Amino acid sequence: MSKTVIEVRDLFKVYEGAVPVKAVNGVSLKITQGEFTALKGPSGCGKTTLLNMLGGLDYPTSGSILVGGKDITSLGENELIDFRLRNIGFVFQAYNLIPVLSATENVSFIMLLQNRPKEEREERARQLLQSVGLAGKEDKRPGQLSGGQQQRVAVARALASKPQFVLADEPTANLDSESTANLLDIMLKLNKEEGMTFVFATHDDRVINRARRVVAISDGKVVSDHNK
């Protein structure tokens, strides 16, 4: 039986205002190691809010998120930053690479924050870029790469810290079909070969169709959860 990587228990996120909005409304969910899961739903359904809380980027109003048995909602800000650094890889819709750094440096930056030796950083960055099909582009800066290539650098960066899982928020939203197919091929390969857990927040059918588990979210609630 696969080990549980993330366990969400009765999670709520309420945005206070004249009319309080329940962005996440009592979600409970388990993600096990090696899953390739898509959280699907229309814009504003709460999937990105849920993903942000899974990644420790946002605090829930109530409920708990256990990662490897540890409740990350009880961590302080610096502890949470360190936790993200060591356990979670992120892939964002807008790639979010550091524009002044080359592809290699973007990938190795996280390892630099982890105080890993230079040789290890450079070797792993080179391997990761090769594994996402960017051999020969190591010294290019984000501005010199296409959108698909930048997103592949972002995937390599997400994996650089050897995280427990990767969270991807609409990773294909800015990509054409070919780049999307390439990116998903790479992610599925990493999922199969290295057992890396991927969780996507998406409303892109190209991603949903290739996910092995699809969790549908509507109005902040899980309305369906299917394994293919």
Added chain:
Amino acid sequence: MLKLAWRNIWRNKGRSAISIAAVMFCVIFAVVLRSFQIGVWENMTHEIVANNFGYLQLHQKGFWADQTLDNSLELASINEQMFLDHPEVKGLIPRIESFSLVSTGEGTKGTLVMGIDPKKELPGLQLDQFLMEGSTFAPDDKSVVVAEGLAKFFNLSVGDTLLFIGQGYHAASAYGRYPVVGIARMRNPELNKQLVLMPFKEAQFMYNCVGRATTLVVDLEEGADYKRVDQELLAAIDSSAIELLSWEQLFPEIIQTIEADMAGGQIFISILYVIISFVLLGTVIMMVAERQREFGILVSIGMRKSKLAVVTVVENLILTMGGALLGMAIVKPVQFYFKYNPIDLSGQMREAVEQFNFEPKLHTTTSFMINVNHGLIIFLIGSLVSLYAVWKIMTLNPVKSMRS
């Protein structure tokens, strides 16, 4: 981290150039302003002190407090060689300064009489430069040069004779009759109305104080450090019998005037610093707003806010230091230019300045300390305003920042 900071500086060259230029112009403005203020006083002080009174004067003990001939100095009691042995002392210039009633037969007036040796004197009393009419006198002559205003009062011309009567050393009568050999325009209006200059020896004779002088000006080499010379000479002289006074002790009112003006200047420059602070803060606000998203990314992938704040502060310090150093260097030729090509004052300002016997010109100082001080102050302001970036980073929400 330094690499990231350095690359960030080069990434947005326009923003970096604006930040550097803002600091640079602030430094230039502050330094120019202060250089003129200090330069004007430096020049005025030099003109009055170095050209007329000397940086150091030697008197009989108590003379400066009670300026009478009875407190004059016996020249034989002074070891002149001891002064001349000092490498920064050129010589001692003796003077007799006293008062006398002067008459032409048709009118009488109280005058200030000064016995000098024009050949030995400081530039301000080298009479040939100020003569309007006639000539100056030689050390052994028995004649006088009269200030222009006094000459007008008596309606004097060269060749006329003046009668003197006054009180000499130890209450002796001091009288004499001397031909006017020259009329000089003294730049100080008060001196111009009442000064009569005569050979030092003749003044000694008239005031019955042969072998004595009221003042010995310590003539210093160009560029001498008068404060150090003062200290060294003070250690060598008999302070119970003679007094060695620096120009600050001789003219405390000049010091007070300078201090009052400097205090006014400090207020002005403080206002300038407030404006500069807001200019620099503006560039930091611009930088933070522009990079909000990037900050959000870095924190979300695991960079501690404190580390990010350090990188941002380092960037800001590099830019501020660059601007400050550039400003300090660029302003230097400006300071030199106006030091040697001062701005001429005109109109009422010129008249006001001339009344105080000052040259009506705005000089700058070339002291590099002004550049260093103001460069440092603006660098500190730049460092302080970068705390705004620290505050924004420490309070940023990565999710919101990435959406910006």
